[in-house]
Structure formats: C-alpha cells, structure tokens
Amino acid sequence: MNHEHSTSGADHHPVVVTRVSDTQWHAVEDDRTVGRGDASRRPDGRLFISIDAWHGAVFDRIADAMLADLPTPLYTVVDEADQDSASAWERAGFTAARREWGCLVPTDPQITGLGSVRPPSGVTIVPAGEAAADRLRALDRIVRDEVEAAVGWRTMPAEVLPRPAGTTVVDPSKYAVAQHVDAYVGLVRVTPPSRQPRIGLIAVRADWHRRGIARALLAHTLGSLHRSGTAAAWAEVDESNAAATALFESIGARRTAGALELIRH
Numbered sequence: 001m002n003h004e005h006s007t008s009g010a011d012h013h014p015v016v017v018t019r020v021s022d023t024q025w026h027a028v029e030d031d032r033t034v035g036r037g038d039a040s041r042r043p044d045g046r047l048f049i050s051i052d053a054w055h056g057a058v059f060d061r062i063a064d065a066m067l068a069d070l071p072t073p074l075y076t077v078v079d080e081a082d083q084d085s086a087s088a089w090e091r092a093g094f095t096a097a098r099r100e101w102g103c104l105v106p107t108d109p110q111i112t113g114l115g116s117v118r119p120p121s122g123v124t125i126v127p128a129g130e131a132a133a134d135r136l137r138a139l140d141r142i143v144r145d146e147v148e149a150a151v152g153w154r155t156m157p158a159e160v161l162p163r164p165a166g167t168t169v170v171d172p173s174k175y176a177v178a179q180h181v182d183a184y185v186g187l188v189r190v191t192p193p194s195r196q197p198r199i200g201l202i203a204v205r206a207d208w209h210r211r212g213i214a215r216a217l218l219a220h221t222l223g224s225l226h227r228s229g230t231a232a233a234w235a236e237v238d239e240s241n242a243a244a245t246a247l248f249e250s251i252g253a254r255r256t257a258g259a260l261e262l263i264r265h
Contacts, residue, residue: 017065037062063092080258094262099239102257107226112251114219125220129173139184143203188217199235
C-alpha cells in the first residue's frame with residue numbers, strides 16, 4: 001500500500017501525508033520525513049494509534065489522514081504531564097477515557113510490611129517457572145472472563161504483544177501462582193525489563209477474593225526480588241480500581257507517573 005492521502009501547504013513547501021502500509025502513515029515535506037503515524041491492535045481488540053511529529057500542524061494533518069482511514073472507536077495514550085500532546089489529541093476529537101498511575105513498588109519487607117504475610121490456610125505459592133502451563137492458562141482465562149464481566153478488561157494495564165488467537169499466557173515462567181489442593185486460584189506476572197521488574201498483572205479468582213491471596217502473592221514476589229538485590233519494581237494501576245490502589249498504597253508504593261487513555265468515538 002502506498003496511498004497519498006492528503007496534501008496541504010506548510011510554510012514554503014507542501015506536506016504530503018501518505019499511508020505506506022496498513023498500520024503506518026508518513027508525512028513528507030521537501031523530500032524529508034517530518035512525521036509518522038502508527039496503528040496497532042491490542043489483544044483485547046482495541047485499536048490504538050500514535051503520532052510522532054515535530055510541529056502541531058504536521059500532527060494535525062497526520063491525525064486527519066488516520067482518522068479518515070481508520071474505523072472508530074480509536075484509542076491513544078499520553079503522559080499526563082505532557083499537556084502539548086494531550087491538547088493535540090483533543091484537537092483531533094479525543095477525550096479522556098481513563099487514568100492509569102505508574103508506581104514504584106519497594107521490595108524491602110521492612111518497608112512493605114509483607115515480611116510476616118503468609119497465604120491463607122490450605123493455600124501455597126508456586127514460584128515463577130514452576131506452574132503447570134495448562135492449569136495456569138485455565139486460571140488466566142477464568143480471571144479474564146471475570147474481569148470482563150465486572151469492570152471490563154479495558155481497565156487493566158495492557159501489554160501490546162503479538163499473541164496467537166486465544167493465547168494470553170505467552171511465557172509461563174513469568175508467573176507465580178497461588179494453589180489450593182490441585183486448583184490454581186491466583187496469579188502474579190512479573191516481567192524483567194532492562195531497568196527494573198514490572199508487575200504486569202495480579203489477579204485472584206472471584207470465589208477466593210478477600211482472603212489475602214493477592215497480598216500473599218505480592219509478599220512472595222517482592223520478597224524474591226529483594227533477595228536478588230532488586231530495590232523496587234514497577235506497576236500500573238487504574239485510577240478507578242479502588243482495591244488495587246489500596247493494596248499498593250498499603251505496601252508503600254509511590255506514584256511517579258500518570259498516563260491518560262484517550263478515546264475518539
């Protein structure tokens with residue numbers, strides 16, 4: 001695909017916005033690329049777009065081209081502190097849909113207060129890398145269905161990863177689980193990026209809520225990180241998720257960033 005979508009003047013040279021593939025748009029001025037637009041579909045089916053442009057006028061032209069080519073609803077994410085980006089997306093008709101806090105989570109049990117936390121009676125923690133993949137995937141499907149039926153999976157932090165249809169657990173070695181008898185009832189996923197570990201998901205089956213399992217999973221995971229010499233982990237929490245917010249605040253997590261998810265219907 002190499003479709004010239006629009007042309008308009010900017011200073012002394014025209015800016016031409018071209019859709020160069022199904023998911024990419026380029027803005028060119030005087031044979032120089034002055035902006036790019038990208039689209040990606042997340043595992044939950046939502047279509048997210050991003051634009052990288054030096055000037056507001058170029059941003060607006062790329063946005064116009066993408067909006068003309070793509071179906072709605074469309075989503076994007078901006079740093080809450082980046083008012084210029086937020087304003088640019090608002091010009092394109094986007095409005096705030098949700099806010100997500102980025103938190104630094106200490107691992108030292110003397111700070112978190114999790115040193116003495118143990119799972120409830122009859123529940124054990126299976127360390128990362130030791131869970132049975134089939135039972136782990138079955139639990140993941142259960143908690144995803146429960147979240148979707150309640151607040152909706154769109155309120156959960158989403159990693160943009162290519163996944164085969166129906167596959168949500170790509171690497172079982174990243175998960176620790178809570179086990180009761182032969183059933184898995186809770187899980188936590190920790191991914192090891194280059195700078196610091198990321199708690200990508202913590203979830204407990206609905207019929208096991210309010211028994212301290214999430215807290216026990218965090219105690220196990222953060223304790224393991226602390227013993228390996230890691231001082232802090234990273235986590236994202238949806239502002240509307242009161243239970244998760246209270247849990248992380250209770251162990252000393254500190255908000256250091258905020259992201260706004262915007263939508264255009």
